[in-house]
Amino acid sequence: MKREIPLLLTGALGLLMILSFFVPHQWISVPADFMQASAIVLVAFGYVLGGANVLRVNFSAIIKQKSGWPYNLVLVLGLIATLAIGAVDGCANRGGFLNEGTTSKWIYDQLYSPMASTMFALLAFYIASAAFRAFRIRTFEAGLLAVAALIVMLGRVPLTNALTTWAPEWMRLQAWQEWIMDVPQNAAKRAILIGAALGVMATGLRVILGIERTYLGAEE
């Protein structure tokens, strides 16, 4: 029964959600809407579990003094401090923990925002280094990919377009770039999207029919 009941629930609720797309009756739509609203509660609990897991993993590393454990300590202290300050600010401002003048707002503006921006900005440096070392053209297909990448990359910026303004419109890099994005890229992307969608549908059916059981923790 420990396996049959979850399988039965999954199958019944999966069918209910599929039916809600095709049957516009309140007997179907009301419970389906309730299920979708409930998903938000589950996601919120997921955050709690995620936070608990971060603490568990990092506490373990600190206690065992694994390599780089001071970083784990900073992470744990940062997490606890941010959470506590946010809770206090939220209580004092009826949920408005990001109101002007709060400590949470200061943390967001002065710590979180610059650090997140810095992480993203560092990509430019790593891309340049990776382009030099890792973008190796070993085959004809890799060569095609590299040429397409170079055209798109250069066709997207004003500098190269300014250099080709003398040419007829169809010869400019921007026109080539647009053609690559509109035709070969689009065809490949569409194929990938359709393939992924078919895969999702197949997996969904396997779950509803009880063939796919890995979510129960089983081998099969």
Place this chain on the structure above:
Amino acid sequence: MTLLDRLAHIDRRWIFLAMGILVLIPLLFPLALPIFAGKPVRDFNAAMETIPAGSTVLMPCDYDPGAIPELVPMTKTALRQLWDKNCKVVIPVLWPGGPGLVDRVVREVAAEPRYASKRYGVDWVNLGYKAGNEAVMVLMGQGVANAFPTDFRGTPTRGMPIMAKVRDYSSFPMLVNISAGYPGTKEWVQQVQARFHIPMVAGVTAVSAPEFYPYLQSKQLLGLLGGMAGAAEYEKIRNEKGTATSGMDAQSLAHLFVALCIVLGNVVMRRRVGGSAS
């Protein structure tokens, strides 16, 4: 040691330094390169122009500070275009790190002299973050105030003047999504545009833009802004000189440098392989 040998063993910090200088110089001394708007950007602008004046527009801003250079300029320009038409803007945020940033961005635009009359709760509302990704999008279809009973400061949304005529997706003539990834444009297309048939345009990061061209071709997206280039082209169309326009000079040199790195890296590799074979 030949030049190629030196290049083969170049310390990556020299590449970092070159990239840093190439990005910094045009920011200090702008080159003012001409910008030409592509079709997806022109379509974005044209679709925005079709929005009836004075209507209420849904503008989810799904990003966090990592995407500031690309997405904040297009958010500001889109907001100006909407406010110039006296539209009201309802902004949900499905990224936990987003509401504070989005609030700052909207308030910066609202602080401009020509928008001095714009009031929070009347002309715009920041609904803030709600966990649930696609589930939140579907829940908004049953009622926006149901999904967001309070805004991101904890103020009840039902009493706000802007929400008086907002029920569900049928209340909006257009969905303007600015997104940096998941959840974002793909999910808004799949869960909302396809199901509720609301016209939609999107502004996205450069790295994710290719993913949305099929939706653009199928007219599920009526226009698309891709990355800082898209934002700069949009500014060009709207006769603005924002941070995207000034950033394109730096991006031009950075792209050129990356292209040079790819070519040079392959030349070095070929010569070394050729050398070792002989």
